[in-house]
Amino acid sequence: MSIAFVREKEGGEAFEDLPDRPVSPHTNFVTPAGLEQIESEVARLQAEAAKLDPDAKADTARVTRDLRYWTTRLGTAQLVAGVPGDTVHFGSTVTVLREDGTRQTFHIVGEDEADPAKGSIAYVAPLARAITGKGVGDVVEVNGHDVEIAAIGAG
Missing domain, CATH: 1.10.287 (Helix Hairpins)
Incomplete structure (x- = not known):
């Protein structure tokens, strides 16, 4: 038919x-x-x-x-709750210093709870991946720009 x-x-x-x-x-x-x-x-x-x-x-x-x-x-x-340590990990609150002198603080969270406008980014985001495992003072390159880890706090 x-x-x-x-x-x-x-x-x-x-x-x-x-x-x-x-x-x-x-x-x-x-x-x-x-x-x-x-x-x-x-x-x-x-x-x-x-x-x-x-x-x-x-x-x-x-x-x-x-x-x-x-x-x-x-x-x-x-x-994932309360992972102690001196390096950036899932759940960390991190302050970074960008090349232009801008300081940015954000919380590394799961994909569904990420909201960059409210200060949280997913653990799979390029910035989060680049700084995971790093410590205060470490400098990493993200999308062609240097970012220095200025502070790490617990989530």
Whole structure:
């Protein structure tokens, strides 16, 4: 039978097949706050799913997709808490001095909790990777620019 004679989906059924959100191939390390955020998001989405109108196909598809993503992230989360030491590591709060004299302080966290505008970067970000394992006074090159580690604190 020709495709021209097949009845197409009506209404919002096209939303039923939303593609899954991509899941990072990196280990899902999380801080205690990051784990809490993931758990909160799963609970919020479960509550939202319970209240959805069965006819709200687009909303159902979106919530179902997001719930799959966050449930997967919760299931793969590896909690990393309080690693002591004098070198930069996951969970560290680090102050760096850039070539132009700018000081920047940020917290190294998991991918889902990273928010550079609020001072946190993912442990897989180029800057975090470059300074991990380094100590105060060490200079590393990131994207063609030198960055000196000025201070390291616990998360």
